[in-house]
Amino acid sequence: MTEMIVVVGAEFVPGAPPDQLEWLQAEGQPFPPEWFADETAAGAVTVSTFRIDPYPVTVAQFRDFVQATGYRTDAERYGYGLVYTDRYWTEREGACWWAPAGRGVPVRDRDDHPVVHISWPDATAYAAWAGKRLPTEAEWELAARGQVLRLWPWGNTWDRTRANTAELHAGELTSLEQWKAWWLDVHARTGPVPQTTPVGTFPAGVSPAGCHDMAGNVYEWTASTASLYTVEQECDATIRSVLGRYRAIRGGSWMNFRYQVRCTERMYGDPDGWSNFALGFRCATDA
Amino acid sequence: MATIVLSTAWTQGSGSKFECASGPLGEVLKRFAADEPRYRHRIVGADGEPYRYYNVYLDGQAVLRRGRDAVLVGEDSTVHIVPPLAGG
Numbered sequence: 001m002t003e004m005i006v007v008v009g010a011e012f013v014p015g016a017p018p019d020q021l022e023w024l025q026a027e028g029q030p031f032p033p034e035w036f037a038d039e040t041a042a043g044a045v046t047v048s049t050f051r052i053d054p055y056p057v058t059v060a061q062f063r064d065f066v067q068a069t070g071y072r073t074d075a076e077r078y079g080y081g082l083v084y085t086d087r088y089w090t091e092r093e094g095a096c097w098w099a100p101a102g103r104g105v106p107v108r109d110r111d112d113h114p115v116v117h118i119s120w121p122d123a124t125a126y127a128a129w130a131g132k133r134l135p136t137e138a139e140w141e142l143a144a145r146g147q148v149l150r151l152w153p154w155g156n157t158w159d160r161t162r163a164n165t166a167e168l169h170a171g172e173l174t175s176l177e178q179w180k181a182w183w184l185d186v187h188a189r190t191g192p193v194p195q196t197t198p199v200g201t202f203p204a205g206v207s208p209a210g211c212h213d214m215a216g217n218v219y220e221w222t223a224s225t226a227s228l229y230t231v232e233q234e235c236d237a238t239i240r241s242v243l244g245r246y247r248a249i250r251g252g253s254w255m256n257f258r259y260q261v262r263c264t265e266r267m268y269g270d271p272d273g274w275s276n277f278a279l280g281f282r283c284a285t286d287a
Numbered sequence: 288m289a290t291i292v293l294s295t296a297w298t299q300g301s302g303s304k305f306e307c308a309s310g311p312l313g314e315v316l317k318r319f320a321a322d323e324p325r326y327r328h329r330i331v332g333a334d335g336e337p338y339r340y341y342n343v344y345l346d347g348q349a350v351l352r353r354g355r356d357a358v359l360v361g362e363d364s365t366v367h368i369v370p371p372l373a374g375g
Contacts, residue, residue: 238294270371
């Protein structure tokens with residue numbers, strides 16, 4: 001078993017300062033300002049010392065849990081999982097943690113990859129079995145960047161070879177059309193196979209705390225309910241509609257551009273059994 | 288007229304609010320997909336039926352997936368269509 005990392009408690013300001021949000025717009029990336037406004041920093045929080053796994057939970061680790069408990073994931077019970085096809089997100093028959101691309105698409109030798117198709121209840125069930133829990137959003141961010149703000153776990157200079165993002169596979173991406181062209185090519189060759197990499201593949205992308213894969217590879221569930229750092233913050237209307245309903249997801253995934261895998265980037269997932277082929281988790285515990 | 292609200296990530300700065308005729312939610316969504324073909328692939332599947340995996344909030348209240356199509360969208364209602372993965 002991999003030893004958990006102790007992250008010393010600290011007071012820090014989670015989220016992105018205004019100049020980072022201005023930088024995003026100056027970068028020419030395709031998303032509007034409202035889309036990132038939910039990560040606008042508002043003040044310091046105090047996080048107690050905690051432990052966190054250095055890697056996301058792997059397929060092999062999740063298999064141990066299933067074999068020990070007989071647990072069936074939500075995707076297995078529903079009989080389908082969400083994958084991105086050559087059209088859009090699709091409910092794919094048979095897609096689940098052990099068949100991430102769905103029935104009839106062979107995906108082998110992935111024991112050391114992060115497990116995917118994991119719903120929030122699935123993740124919390126595994127964590128409880130392992131004697132752990134999901135990290136809070138603040139814990140996750142502190143483990144990813146430390147007290148001092150940085151854009152990515154390794155620093156402020158983008159390097160596509162330090163993390164598993166779409167830019168690792170496709171080269172620099174600046175538009176959704178480029179992303180679609182890359183994915184359509186992958187899909188035509190392999191089907192909707194998640195482009196995950198074995199955990200710990202990018203030691204040069206490690207965070208100050210020593211955590212791997214905190215930028216990209218898989219989206220990671222947290223324990224925290226979706227909320228803004230300050231209720232007055234204006235943001236995208238659909239994001240506002242999930243506040244108090246969804247759970248925070250951090251880190252971006254292999255599907256994303258560099259902007260979606262920043263340490264302060266926030267996403268939110270439906271916790272009522274939904275998952276997809278790029279969604280996993282890592283665990284934490286109290287110190 | 289009712290209002291449909293999409294995420295700004297979908298609309299890419301081209302306006303995220305759309306007027307639509309009232310009626311049963313399933314019909315409202317299909318009509319919207321027909322009227323706004325650039326969003327069709329995000330709203331309905333290859334079979335022309337609305338996807339089940341996104342969430343719909345009608346005047347701020349979550350609409351359960353079961354029986355969703357028959358829920359009535361009123362003249363002054365606002366419908367938020369939210370993917371299961373929001374933000375980013």
